[in-house]
Amino acid sequence: MTPRSTAPGYHAHCLFRPRSLVLVADPGQPEAAVLAANIAAGGFEGRAYAVGMPVPGLLPSESVEALPEAPDLAVLCLPPAVLEPAMAALAGRGCFAAIVPGPGPDLAGISARTGVRALGQGSFGLCIPAIGLNASLSHIQPAAGRLALVTQSAALARAVIDWAAAEKLGFSHVVGIGGNATLGFAASLDWLARDAGTGAVLLDLRRVRNRRAFVSAARATARTRPVMAIRAGGRSGDASGLADAVMEAALRRAGVLRVSGLEDLLSAAETLARVRLRPGVREARVAIVTNGIGLGHLAADALVAGGGCLAELRPESLAAFRLLLPPGWVAGNPLSLGPAAGPRLAEAAAMLAGLPEVDAVLALHAPAPGEAPPEAADAAAEAMIAAARTGPGRAAPILVGWAGQATAGRQRRRMAEAGLAVFATPEAAARGALHLAADRRNRAAAAELPSREVLELAPDRAAVRRILAEARAARRLTLTAAEALGVLAAYGIPTVPGRHAAGPAEAADAAAMLGFPVVLKVLSPDIPHKSDVGGVVTNLVSPGAVRTAAEAMLARIRVARPGTQIEGLLVQRQAARALELRLRLGEDAMFGPWIGFGQGGTAADIAADEAHDLPPLNLALADQLIGRSRTARLLSGFRDHRPADRAAVAEALVRLSQIAVDFPEVAGLTVNPLFADAQGVLAVDAKLALRPIGEAGELAIPPYPAELERPFRTRSGDALTIRPIRPEDAAALGEAFRRLDPEDVRRRFFSPLRELSPALTARLTQIDYDREMAFIGCDETGAIRGVARLIRDPVGPAAEFAVIVEPAMKGQGLGLHLMERLFAWGRATGVTEVAGQVLADNRPMLAFVRSLGFSLQRSPEEEDVMEARLPL
CATH class of the missing domain: 3.40.50.261 (Succinyl-CoA synthetase domains)
Structure with missing residues (x-):
């Protein structure tokens, strides 16, 4: 177990495993009496103090400054006007974890100024029954158990606690994050992911403040225990259901079970808190x-x-x-x-x-x-x-x-x-x-292990930058269809040949150069759906037909929508009819950029067949996204629909996803229709919208950092590539593990493992690049010759390292180089100290870390373990 840190500042154990607490309360506050009674009756096994009001069972103190010790946790039941002075006093006394059950309009600012991090404002409080802590607004004392609840709603917390009492279920934690100002879902989940006493987690999601931290922490928790979530107000706040669908996609990527309401949440808790399927079972x-x-x-x-x-x-x-x-x-x-x-x-x-x-x-x-x-x-x-x-x-x-x-x-x-x-x-x-x-x-x-196949992309990013720069120079945030198709073509998505024309005569000339038949389309930022105004004409087989159609189209639009801005015409070679699909990039307020796939054509919105996921995608994730749509069945062929190349559709989704990764200034991109048949895919029309200058989208899931790839040559001259690990390395990692010496395995994993389990392989290859890095050394065949890993503390500047190289690479400088790369990444991401544990009998590793400047001391918890530390 990691020792409790004594360094100044916030530490998670002070909040989630406190040994002392203080209630700082104004008796005039409506929550004060309930909090005082619950803390006193909970049987807290640590020391509990009261400031501001007498509380039977709590030790009185005249002020925060007069406390006989620095408490781990403070419960602040105070008017907003005196909240900041109280938090400043706590910081001066050495207490940096707090709960704010009442109003705190500027709690985030106060926290930033004082260094005290808090649950709140409007927090239900915190219950940890195993240590007798009930610093909450609960109407009954929660029993001890293995269920954890993290909620923004005090009413929902009381309802779940009441239900659990009747069902004889107990809690490891009840965490009321309230307004989620400084300490929220991610901080709670990071703790619960490592808590051996928690068997299942319930989440009440309203507002996720840090999307990346939330998805990362939720995924870490769901690796080892069920996590269930509801979202109140999702559909009433967005009747289209898109926000709900994107949230479900985010939870799915994290391995969290989305349930539809309180009844479903309680049913899931009843089940998952008590029973499990046998290992290996997926479809019960x-x-x-x-x-x-x-x-x-x-x-x-x-x-x-x-x-x-x-x-x-x-x-x-x-x-x-x-x-x-x-x-x-x-x-x-x-x-x-x-x-x-x-x-x-x-x-x-x-x-x-x-x-x-x-x-x-x-x-x-x-x-x-x-x-x-x-x-x-x-x-x-x-x-x-x-x-x-x-x-x-x-x-x-x-x-x-x-x-x-x-x-x-x-x-x-x-x-x-x-x-x-x-x-x-x-x-x-x-x-x-x-x-x-x-x-x-x-x-x-x-945690699914993808195949080795990686879609190697070589987009023409310079061409995309030119297209976007030209649009901005013209003071446009919306690209023309030709420009949007140009962006897709730069990313390797096949597009139908086309030419921009200023008017009917130029359109006829463009058609003659492209070859017949052609399709004619109006270009206008004021017409989102061209077919609504007759802005698309197909099957034009001669220059004269094109000119006549163009004149009629423009006249029709002038009558139907006077004042509409016309930017010209688009003439395209007419593609053979095929299955029509729609691919979309969009933006969600909570989880950021999303990607959608489903039926295309003019009826796409009515059909409402769209599956959603979050970028970045790999081929395996793209194929799963396709499979969640009803349209997936048509790709295999159905009645008059011939089979289409599903792999080509998956590639198009990966390429579209990469646009979101490379160009966060893209606010939205729709490809409709994307024709799909047995020969592949073809983008026929597209729309692309840019964000205002200075705005950028932030992905909820960090993308693969390909820019960190570097060549390396061993002391004997062998050429290797040093790069971050990725999910597709699962098979290669398993092969590398089997080449290791059994003694090296015991020293690295503190256990004589014979094989990497699928779950452990997923954990080692599917990493969060914001908080963890694993550099691998690969030869020209893709074989992994060594791995070094650095895992950051979720809330602090420290990180834990591990390194191993295969026997044939010992003495070749690979381990040293991997560690140097880790140190550089750590410094760039704010790590100030690297630490690790080494078995006391692992003399080669002890010598290696000493040569890197690590200090060594024996672990106070484990006699046969040495702790290595290095300030960066």
Whole structure:
């Protein structure tokens, strides 16, 4: 465990694991009495002080300055006018972590001026039941457990805490970030990602202040535990649903399960806080067993409607259930045992959980005549508790739907106390199974290992800069269609040949040069959809036809829209008809640039078939984006639609994504239609809008830093390339690991690993380039010969290093060069100290770090570990 830092300034452990706290309160503030009572009643295991009001159970102090020690955490329940002096006094006393439950209009500014970071304004507070901390506005004391809640809403926090108390679920943390002014989602998730006591995380998202930090921290947390999120007000604030769709895309990239509302959030928490799918399961095959076929059919309908999968039970599996069935009944899925099932329901659930073709079991129970004595129904419930507890990790999880209230409510409470995922309706139980599958699918997709294939791009960035500069010189933020197509062509997206024409005569000449047939289009910044005013004419086969069509088009527009600015005409070679697609780049207020894919053509907006993701994309992510749209089925061919080249569409998406990476001044870019057929893709029309001068889009996910690639020559003359690691290096990293000496592996990983697991490989190759860097040395075949890694502290200027080279490269200067590259990157990103742990018996590494200037001392926690530190 990392030792607690004593350096001045904010440290996460002071907020999330405080050993002392102070309540600084004005008794006239409406929150003061609740906070004081909750802190006193929580049984905080540290030292607690009170300033400004007497609180029984808290040690009194006349002022912050008079406190006998610097508290780790301060709870400030004060009028806004005295908030800054109080925070300045805390900083002077050495306290830099605070909670502000009331108003704090300039909390971000106060924090910047004093150095005190705070949850708030309007924070619900902080509960850490394991240490007896309840510095919150809760109406009841939350129980200790493994569920964490990070919320901006105090009302939602109280609702979840109240529900959890009834369901016998406890919390590792309840964090109210309120206005999210200085400490918000990212800081909370960074802590929870490393907290062994947290098993699942619930998020109430309203406003993400730092999109990059949030996505990075959410992804780190979701690697090791389920994370679920809701967003209140998303659709009411944007009826189009686009903002919601982009948020869902961001959460998907992070491996977070998006749920639709409070009921869904509680259902997901009930499930994911209690049960897990077996390792390796991604699409859960569900078996249903019930004492009433009606319940079974309701659950099956809900499961199928939600996109779930009913398990196909093998004949030999079904045969095993014949002894449990009433005479003449047929086994199937759902499997109904009849109302007299009693404890046999649990026996059948346990049998289903052991079948290899079953990934999850729904056990559904309705009150039955034979269970009228409470003891009989209790026996069925106790049998279900025993069945659900058998073989965790080896058997499929059992989710229980125990319908009814008058007689069933008590049994549900008993099963909840025993740790079962238990629901009041069959539909709710089915929803739990769907959440299990969706969580596993999301987290697996976020950590999916792509193939080695990398789309090597060589765009003509200079040409794009010229096009954009010409538009700005003309004081335009909107490019013409010809200019937008020119940008696409510079990035290797095939475009239809075309020429700009000033008027009808020039259009006829342009058509003659291009060859027939041609398409004629009006160019006007005032006409967003050319087809609305007859601004597109196709199948023109002669210069005369082009001239006549141009004259008629311009006359038509002058009548329909007088005063419209006409910038000319675009003449294009007419492409053969193909599947019409639409590709888009846009901007979301919360998560920044997004990319969309779906049906194209004039009906694209009506069809509402668009899947979304965030740039940057690689080929694997682009293919997944295509697969989430309904149009994906047409790419494979359907009726009169011939198959199209899906790989070419994925390439076009990657190239479009790279435009967002390279030119953050692009505010929006639409390609519609993009024709797709068996020969590839062809961009026919495009629109591109620029941001005002000085504005730039910020990606929520940092792109691959290709500019850091450098050549290197070893002492023996071998040529290597030193570059940042990327997801496509997963296979090469596994091969490099297998070439390592087992002793080197033990020294690097502090464990005798035989193979890199897929999860660890994903963690090592799919990195956040803002907070982590891994430089690899590759030969001309792409084989990795050495790796050095630097991981920054999320909230501080320190970073942890690791380095390893394969046996054949020892003594060649590769390790030294990789470390020097890491140091340069660290200095450029604000790292002031590099630290690492080295096994005490690893003499070569100890000598190596000494030669680099590291100081060494034995770890106070682990006798066989040395801590190495180097100021940069």
